[in-house]
Amino acid sequence: MNQLRTPDAALAELMHGIGLKARAAASVLARAPAAQKADALHAAARALLAARAEVLDANAIDLAAARAAGMKPAFLDRLELDSRRYMAMLGGLKEIADLPDPVGRLLAEWTRPNGLVIRRVATPLGVIGVIFESRPNVAVDAGALTFKSGNAVILRGGSDSTHSVAAIHRALVAGLQEAGLPGDAIQLVPTTDRAAVGEMLRGLDGTIDVIVPRGGKSLVARVQEEARVPVFAHLEGLCHTYIDRSADRDMAVEVTLNAKMRRPGVCGATETLLVHRDVLETHLLPVLEALAAKGCEIRGDETVQALYPAATPATEADWHTEYEAPIISVKVVADVGAAIAHIEEYSSHHTEAIIAEDPEAVRRFFAEIDSAILLHNASTQFADGGEFGFGGEIGISTGKMHARGPVGLEQLTSFKYLIEGAGQVRP
Amino acid sequence: MNQLRTPDAALAELMHGIGLKARAAASVLARAPAAQKADALHAAARALLAARAEVLDANAIDLAAARAAGMKPAFLDRLELDSRRYMAMLGGLKEIADLPDPVGRLLAEWTRPNGLVIRRVATPLGVIGVIFESRPNVAVDAGALTFKSGNAVILRGGSDSTHSVAAIHRALVAGLQEAGLPGDAIQLVPTTDRAAVGEMLRGLDGTIDVIVPRGGKSLVARVQEEARVPVFAHLEGLCHTYIDRSADRDMAVEVTLNAKMRRPGVCGATETLLVHRDVLETHLLPVLEALAAKGCEIRGDETVQALYPAATPATEADWHTEYEAPIISVKVVADVGAAIAHIEEYSSHHTEAIIAEDPEAVRRFFAEIDSAILLHNASTQFADGGEFGFGGEIGISTGKMHARGPVGLEQLTSFKYLIEGAGQVRP
Numbered sequence: 069m070n071q072l073r074t075p076d077a078a079l080a081e082l083m084h085g086i087g088l089k090a091r092a093a094a095s096v097l098a099r100a101p102a103a104q105k106a107d108a109l110h111a112a113a114r115a116l117l118a119a120r121a122e123v124l125d126a127n128a129i130d131l132a133a134a135r136a137a138g139m140k141p142a143f144l145d146r147l148e149l150d151s152r153r154y155m156a157m158l159g160g161l162k163e164i165a166d167l168p169d170p171v172g173r174l175l176a177e178w179t180r181p182n183g184l185v186i187r188r189v190a191t192p193l194g195v196i197g198v199i200f201e202s203r204p205n206v207a208v209d210a211g212a213l214t215f216k217s218g219n220a221v222i223l224r225g226g227s228d229s230t231h232s233v234a235a236i237h238r239a240l241v242a243g244l245q246e247a248g249l250p251g252d253a254i255q256l257v258p259t260t261d262r263a264a265v266g267e268m269l270r271g272l273d274g275t276i277d278v279i280v281p282r283g284g285k286s287l288v289a290r291v292q293e294e295a296r297v298p299v300f301a302h303l304e305g306l307c308h309t310y311i312d313r314s315a316d317r318d319m320a321v322e323v324t325l326n327a328k329m330r331r332p333g334v335c336g337a338t339e340t341l342l343v344h345r346d347v348l349e350t351h352l353l354p355v356l357e358a359l360a361a362k363g364c365e366i367r368g369d370e371t372v373q374a375l376y377p378a379a380t381p382a383t384e385a386d387w388h389t390e391y392e393a394p395i396i397s398v399k400v401v402a403d404v405g406a407a408i409a410h411i412e413e414y415s416s417h418h419t420e421a422i423i424a425e426d427p428e429a430v431r432r433f434f435a436e437i438d439s440a441i442l443l444h445n446a447s448t449q450f451a452d453g454g455e456f457g458f459g460g461e462i463g464i465s466t467g468k469m470h471a472r473g474p475v476g477l478e479q480l481t482s483f484k485y486l487i488e489g490a491g492q493v494r495p
Numbered sequence: 496m497n498q499l500r501t502p503d504a505a506l507a508e509l510m511h512g513i514g515l516k517a518r519a520a521a522s523v524l525a526r527a528p529a530a531q532k533a534d535a536l537h538a539a540a541r542a543l544l545a546a547r548a549e550v551l552d553a554n555a556i557d558l559a560a561a562r563a564a565g566m567k568p569a570f571l572d573r574l575e576l577d578s579r580r581y582m583a584m585l586g587g588l589k590e591i592a593d594l595p596d597p598v599g600r601l602l603a604e605w606t607r608p609n610g611l612v613i614r615r616v617a618t619p620l621g622v623i624g625v626i627f628e629s630r631p632n633v634a635v636d637a638g639a640l641t642f643k644s645g646n647a648v649i650l651r652g653g654s655d656s657t658h659s660v661a662a663i664h665r666a667l668v669a670g671l672q673e674a675g676l677p678g679d680a681i682q683l684v685p686t687t688d689r690a691a692v693g694e695m696l697r698g699l700d701g702t703i704d705v706i707v708p709r710g711g712k713s714l715v716a717r718v719q720e721e722a723r724v725p726v727f728a729h730l731e732g733l734c735h736t737y738i739d740r741s742a743d744r745d746m747a748v749e750v751t752l753n754a755k756m757r758r759p760g761v762c763g764a765t766e767t768l769l770v771h772r773d774v775l776e777t778h779l780l781p782v783l784e785a786l787a788a789k790g791c792e793i794r795g796d797e798t799v800q801a802l803y804p805a806a807t808p809a810t811e812a813d814w815h816t817e818y819e820a821p822i823i824s825v826k827v828v829a830d831v832g833a834a835i836a837h838i839e840e841y842s843s844h845h846t847e848a849i850i851a852e853d854p855e856a857v858r859r860f861f862a863e864i865d866s867a868i869l870l871h872n873a874s875t876q877f878a879d880g881g882e883f884g885f886g887g888e889i890g891i892s893t894g895k896m897h898a899r900g901p902v903g904l905e906q907l908t909s910f911k912y913l914i915e916g917a918g919q920v921r922p
Contacts, residue, residue, distance in 0.1 A: 095839075095865075098865065099862060099863055178884065180882070180883075180884055184873060184877065184882075186883060186884075191865060191895075193895055193896070194895060277895060277896065278896065296723075298725060298896050316918070319918040322918065322920055323918060323919075323920055325920075326920035326921060327920075330920070330921055412522075434913050435526060436526055438522075438525065438618060438911065439911065440911055440912065441911070441912045441914065442911060442912065442913050442914065443914040443916060444913075444914065444915050444916060445915070445916040445917055445918050445919075446611060446914060446915075446916025446917075446918070446919045446920075447919065447920045447921050449920075449921040450611065450914065450916075450919070450921055452921075455607070455611075455921065456607075456613060456912075457605065457607055457613075468618075468620055468621060468704060468909035469620070469704065469705065469725050469896060469897045469909070470896045470897040472909055472910060472911065472912075473911070473912050482895035482896070482899055483899060484865065484866065484867055484868070484869065484899065484900070485867065485868045485869065485883075485899075485900050486861050486869050486871075487868065487869065487870040487871065487873060487877065488871050488872070488873075489870060489871060489872040489873025490872055490873075491743070491746040491749065491750060491872050491873070492750075492872075492873045492874065492877070493749055493750055493752075493753035493754075493757070493873075493874045493876075494753060494757055494874050494876040494877050494879075494882065
């Protein structure tokens, strides 16, 4: 007798099958030699190059549908692949292929008094779920980073980029198979049913080891709220720059301008500027003038408004806001301790910078603030795996478990202990 | 107008308050100098010494109640504190006090081409929830390890050890306060309401960073099933020892005997023995005779039964069973590959050992098995933080995120990046 299958049961079965295939591929991949993994990614790059026309045609279909649906220009821009972006995507893939293999690295080694030699070596994590939205290139970035680190990945793209991502995925799989590795190492969820995301967030019966959301705040918030497995993500990058009384004036201007205005929309952009009350005329005024000259809106507390009448009043909400736009909130503080207290209260614990020459102010800033990244005399926009030398990142994590800050290849690994004995028994 | 408070709401409010106090204490503790933390633990040890009579009296009350409730001898043994155990507990506390401080360790340092110097330094995790059962000494062990690593801890003991743990907790808090650190760094949930555990497993509104269950399988299973925050734990220690064709005979006997019979109830005890089919008469027979002579029950496959008629048949269930008792299941395999396949199918991925002289067999065993701890020519009973030189452990984790294997002080930390610049801006 046939059982009736509900759509939910069919979806669960589909996702369960994807999980099993990912686990099997992860087992093969964990044992694959470094050279074979690198070869596979280079083969994938060649396959993607050969598939360029096909992928761009698929992208044109997605773009036409998005335009017809009235999507905004910023959305269309994220979705669009042109020849320049396509080649940049391939260049990134080849760079990841050539990075040092993170699996098998010797992380620590020591010898016990009884002669046991203990080594801690890096292993893959297992299976990684990546949930993303409109940018098709995430399939390549995330697929390559997880594969290079010996993990199988399950990709779930946005419904608006279905054709683009499917075409990209076919090329990636062809590359892996050409190198003799399982195509299931990079799987794409073949349905736009939102319930598939729910299945992934529940971990596919223990198959998924970690979830990485790549997209806007509503996606990240849903993932953080619903996931029953670990998540590498940051919900907000509410970053601060503090200009101390001891700061070099020109450096304060240049670094703050870069921290806010280089790209106001990135997560490492400074949103709130804190300034020591002793350097308002000398430091803050030229900083605000430089920001305003670049088109930045200034929202200040009362002292700032008095100093710089073009500033609009900052409300309590401003201290909580990641603008992702050319707007900055500015507050005057009594000393570095007050700056630290403000940051500990309002920060998303992503990235904070201090501009100072006084080593004691820097010491306190570094010791007392619990954010993933703290900088002295440098722009908060350095909060990026590439800038750390990680050769790419799958995201930045504000969690404190396992990965914190930029999540590169090393953060996509776990470890195991290998112990060499000569017949030792435990007393 | 007064709102009616349900018991549930009162409990949630109580637990929420505990979470807030823990978070505040963690913030102080994260900044506390290493010497002050060590002093506090020594003061706690002195306070515990002074409170010995009080704690032992409290323990007698718990014991009397447990006896009256008809608890089994093994349970009463876990609950009981006598003078010898009390002094051993204090000795352990003082050892933890004197361990190197794990906070602030320099984990990595490198310089970027642009001159930025990036350091990764260890930080506390934050707030750790420890849920334990009848052993009162867990309050001291877990409290000291979490405190030493700069974390605040919320302890939830079993209802049977209420009086003992409360008396121990009072002494610990007195010690912390004597050293000028917040007593809230080590809190004890003051209710035996089981719903309090549920509140902890939901993380107390994001306050608890990680949960550590210390107790039997039903506790660990509940915690792993219900927790919405990361968990450091192993549900089972289904460990294997494999005797290769190339093994030294005497070593195989001695190591296997220790791996099973030193303490059959610990998580690192071997449960299943795998033996290469070429060494049945030479190696397996003396191993089985030695095990049987120590009172171990042998359950074997058909080949084992033919070799050693006293063996009872092993069923499929045996390969899945962590006996925690003097029983061993024994299987004959064709080669190291078959041993690896059996382990990957049945192991809990805790600890496995190979006895072999052939380096290629060892290489495959180490490369292809994904367990937390792999040993060559040594007993699986070395799976212990103390034996690793960690100076104590809060447990052993079979998870792959953050901590794997013994969880000591280092595994109870996270990290942050400290970046030194000279005015760098990002191009």
